[in-house]
Amino acid sequence: DAKTTQPPSMDCAEGRAANLPCNHSTISGNEYVYWYRQIHSQGPQYIIHGLKNNETNEMASLIITEDRKSSTLILPHATLRDTAVYYCIVRGTGGGNKLTFGTGTQLKVEL
Amino acid sequence: GAVVSQHPSRVICKSGTSVKIECRSLDFQATTMFWYRQFPKKSLMLMATSNEGSKATYEQGVEKDKFLINHASLTLSTLTVTSAHPEDSSFYICSARDTGTSGYEQYFGPGTRLTVT
Numbered sequence: 001d002a003k004t005t006q007p008p009s010m011d012c013a014e015g016r017a018a019n020l021p022c023n024h025s026t027i028s029g030n031e032y033v034y035w036y037r038q039i040h041s042q043g044p045q046y047i048i049h050g051l052k053n054n055e056t057n058e059m060a061s062l063i064i065t066e067d068r069k070s071s072t073l074i075l076p077h078a079t080l081r082d083t084a085v086y087y088c089i090v091r092g093t094g095g096g097n098k099l100t101f102g103t104g105t106q107l108k109v110e111l
Numbered sequence: 112g113a114v115v116s117q118h119p120s121r122v123i124c125k126s127g128t129s130v131k132i133e134c135r136s137l138d139f140q141a142t143t144m145f146w147y148r149q150f151p152k153k154s155l156m157l158m159a160t161s162n163e164g165s166k167a168t169y170e171q172g173v174e175k176d177k178f179l180i181n182h183a184s185l186t187l188s189t190l191t192v193t194s195a196h197p198e199d200s201s202f203y204i205c206s207a208r209d210t211g212t213s214g215y216e217q218y219f220g221p222g223t224r225l226t227v228t
Contacts, residue, residue, distance in 0.1 A: 036219075043115075043204050043219035044155070087154075098145065099206070099217055101155040 004088045009106040012082075018075040020105050022088030025069040031092050033064060034099065035073045037084040044087065044101075047073065078109045113139050115207050117220035124195055125228055131191045132223045134205030141207035144188040145217070146180060149202040161188045195227040 005023040012018040024033065032051050036044040048055055048062045050071070055062045061074040075082055087104040091097050114137040124130050134144055142163045147155040159169045159180055167180035179191040188207075192199055204222045 038155075041202070041222070041224070043117075043206075043221045046216070046218065098157060098160065100157065101147075103154050 004090060004102050006086070006088055006102065006105045008103065009108070011108050011110060012075075012078045014079055014109055014111055015077055018078040018082065018107055018109070020073040020075075020086050020088075020107065021070065022073070023070045024088070024090045027068050027090050028092075031090045033062065033068075033071050034089045034091060035060070035062065036087045036089065036099075036101075037082075038087070038104070039081075039084045047086075078107075080109050080111070083107060083109045113137075113207075113209055113216070113218045115205065115218045115220040117203075117205055117223050119223060120221060121224045121226075123226045123228060126196055127194055129191055129193045130195055130225060131189055132203055132205070132225075134188045134190070134207065134220055136186045136207040136209075136218070139207070139209045139211055140185040141188075142185060142210050143208040144182055145206040145208070146178070146188075146190050147204045147206065149204060149222075155204060158190075192225065195225070197227045200225055200227045 032049050034049040035047040038044045048060050050062045064071045085104040085106050087101050089099055116135045118133045144161045146158045148158050149155045157170050158173045159167045161167045161180045161182040163182045163185055169175045182188040202222050202224055205220045206217050208217045
C-alpha cells in the first residue's frame with residue numbers, strides 16, 4: 001500500500017472550515033483514499049473515501065487532485081467534538097488489502 | 112452504520128495470567144477481522160488478520176503463541192493475550208470488514224484497554 005504524509009498537527013477555530021491535507025504521491029491506479037478519525041481513547045471512525053472524484057457526505061468533503069497525488073479532507077463547520085487524530089490511508093479494494101495507519105494529523109478545534 | 116463491539120472495554124489483570132478479548136460485528140457478517148494494538152500517543156499497529164474458519168495471519172514481530180486469535184463464526188473473533196506481562200499493557204482495537212459491500216468497508220470497535228500489573 002502507498003504511504004501518506006500528513007502534518008502532525010493543526011488548529012482550527014470552532015465554526016470555521018478545517019482543511020486537512022494529505023500527500024500520497026505513490027498511489028497506484030486502483031487504490032482508494034480513505035479518511036478515518038480517532039477521538040481520544042476510542043476506536044477509529046470512518047469518515048469518507050474516494051478514488052478520483054470529489055466526494056461529500058454528512059460528515060465531510062474529500063477533494064482529490066487530478067493527478068491523485070494529494071487530497072484534502074474538509075470539515076465545513078468544525079466543532080469542539082471534531083477534535084481528534086485524522087488518518088489519511090490509501091488502500092486497494094482487494095480482499096487482501098489492509099488498512100495501515102500512519103501518524104495522522106492531530107486536529108484541535110478551539111473556541 | 113455498521114457496528115462493531117468489543118468486550119470488555121477495560122480489563123486489569125495480574126502478570127502471568129491470560130486475558131480474552133471479544134470482537135463482534137453486530138449487524139453484518141465479517142469473514143475477515145483485524146486486531147490492532149495502540150500504545151499511548153502512538154498510531155495503530157496491525158497485529159494480525161483473522162479469517163473465519165482458518166488460521167490468523169500475523170504481522171512481522173507479533174508472537175502468534177502469545178496472541179491467540181480465534182475466528183469461529185462470521186460475527187465473532189477473539190484475541191487471547193497469554194501469560195500477560197506489563198509490557199502487554201495497551202489499547203487493543205479490533206476491526207471487521209464488511210464483505211457484503213463492494214468496497215470491503217472496514218469498521219472499528221471501541222477498543223479494550225488492557226492493564227497488566
